[in-house]
Amino acid sequence: MSAAPDHRPARPGRRPGGPDTRATILHAAGQLFAKNGFDKTSIRAVAADAGVDPALIHHYFGTKQQLFAAVVELPVDPEVVLGRVDATPLDQLGETLVGAVIAVWDSPAGTGAVALFRSLVAGGDTSPARDFLLSVIFERIRRRIATDTDDGRLRVALAASQIMGVIMSRKIVKLDPVTDLPLDRLVAAVGPTVQRYLTGDIGEVPAAGGTE
Amino acid sequence: MSAAPDHRPARPGRRPGGPDTRATILHAAGQLFAKNGFDKTSIRAVAADAGVDPALIHHYFGTKQQLFAAVVELPVDPEVVLGRVDATPLDQLGETLVGAVIAVWDSPAGTGAVALFRSLVAGGDTSPARDFLLSVIFERIRRRIATDTDDGRLRVALAASQIMGVIMSRKIVKLDPVTDLPLDRLVAAVGPTVQRYLTGDIGEVPAAGGTE
Known part of the structure; x- marks a missing residue:
């Protein structure tokens, strides 16, 4: 596993970023999973809420399933x-x-x-x-x-x-x-x-x- | 089942009583069950804590098992x-x-x-x-x-x-x-x-x- 890039964005927006961006994505995903359930939540919707590109979510977390695992802190993939x-x-x-x-x-x-x-x-x-x-x-x-x-x-x-x-x-x-x-x-x-x-x-x- | 006597005691003490006495027994039993577990809690100990005669507990609730059922509000005997x-x-x-x-x-x-x-x-x-x-x-x-x-x-x-x-x-x-x-x-x-x-x-x- 390669480490996530760690240069923080100068300001919020649709761009790659460091730990803050990761946390922003997890937060947005957590809200949407809780509100709409796993099935009805898309990576695209999470990306929109977090203000990032969907590709960045895939880069950080992999699949939607793996994003969910990160949100609820599943102990294993x-x-x-x-x-x-x-x-x-x-x-x-x-x-x-x-x-x-x-x-x-x-x-x-x-x-x-x-x-x-x-x-x-x-x-x-x-x-x-x-x-x-x-x-x-x-x-x-x-x-x-x-x-x-x-x-x-x-x-x-x-x-x-x-x-x-x-x-x-x-x-x-x-x-x-x-x-x-x-x-x-x-x-x-x-x-x-x-x-x-x-x-x-x-x-x-x-x-x-x-x-x- | 006969109804419990409902003449309230004039003052607290080791005597039969109404709803207050029942609540006092339930409260004491709840404390002791939580602290010592079911097995190590005796009717006698509950009676001592509640300031009533053990016979009164049996009169109100029946066995220790039935007293426990009342404390945790078990839905059936x-x-x-x-x-x-x-x-x-x-x-x-x-x-x-x-x-x-x-x-x-x-x-x-x-x-x-x-x-x-x-x-x-x-x-x-x-x-x-x-x-x-x-x-x-x-x-x-x-x-x-x-x-x-x-x-x-x-x-x-x-x-x-x-x-x-x-x-x-x-x-x-x-x-x-x-x-x-x-x-x-x-x-x-x-x-x-x-x-x-x-x-x-x-x-x-x-x-x-x-x-x-």
Whole structure:
């Protein structure tokens, strides 16, 4: 990664700049993500609000997804987890997902991840993190498992409910045996649940509809 | 249920009383539960702090468990759920638990239940509700499933992680397909998970130890 240019602009305007410009972009993005959600916020709109060129946002932050990750201080680039999901055979998705997600919360970055989880609970269905979860993370997994008769939305939501529950018991409420369990044993216990939700028998599923 | 006596005491003291006395007991109990946890708080200690006779607390609130339920404004008497757990055959515990717990959150009392859930997340491992969950709810289920080689603690914690996750996705984050799913279909999808955690193969379990 190359360092961002650090010559400060002489005055505000549509020009490259230093740390102030970066902060201005993050602020504008934070406002728009909170107001309109992840999906309906464009890099172009953030650029307009921040008074910079869209190319500068890409230069500083990369994709919209990476800009969002910077705004909410996601502890890892979501592509790391999603890339693994893409590369995993369908019948191993459960264990892979549980292992990859819990590893983030177990890592030194876990403090930020716990804060993010709390903000998701506090914000409920208006949290920008929720919108990101739905339109980026869930959508990517859903596309892998959708069939002609099952759009996969319920399956992904059930898998998410189990993973959120494990994070809650391991990191927030701290139920001893789950908190202290080595990751590989947690994966062995919980992976099959997530696998069943994604590809197994979960009873009648809703008819396939749109993607959202 | 008979109504509580409503003649107010002429002055404070160790005597029966009306709404003020009830509030005094609730306040004292709230302080002690928060400070010492559910397990280490006795009716006797609450009575001493509130300046009333322990018998009066039993008269107003019933058991310590019911006093706790009143303090945190639990939407139902936990005995309703626990009584059902006791009466359910081991191989149907999963579906029964999921159905009974989610029904509380789906009921008109669900608003209070959502608040309780949020306080559990906010308080983390210092929440009095957590202590109650561990020492009353979990312990009652654990006793049903414990064997000579498995104390059941990990099993109950895993079951709880799944149920907490479903509450979170259905009531807090509101993931559409889970939020709108009829209860019987949610039970069909999630019940088998909880059943496997409680009595099925979950990989190696920790050696049986104490009860806590």
